[in-house]
Amino acid sequence: MAASKTTTPPPVEPAKCPTCKGSGEISRAVHVGRKRRPVGQQTGICLTCLGSGEATD
Structure with a gap:
């Protein structure tokens, strides 16, 4: 009997x-102040994937 090759x-x-x-x-x-003027950008973790970078289903 010949062994069959299984590929992963x-x-x-x-x-x-x-x-x-x-x-x-x-x-x-x-945004800062009463008139809510924009002053810049801030980075934070993604709340969709919680920082993992992988899509969740």
Whole structure:
């Protein structure tokens, strides 16, 4: 009996988060004062994937 070759499938890469594009971080505008004028940007973790960069189903 000949042994049949079994090949393992290549590892499947998880899908990237559509909100942060796989980086795990997202930028938000920072506003200050009563008139809420924008002063810059601040980065934080993506709340969709919680910083992992992988899409969740």
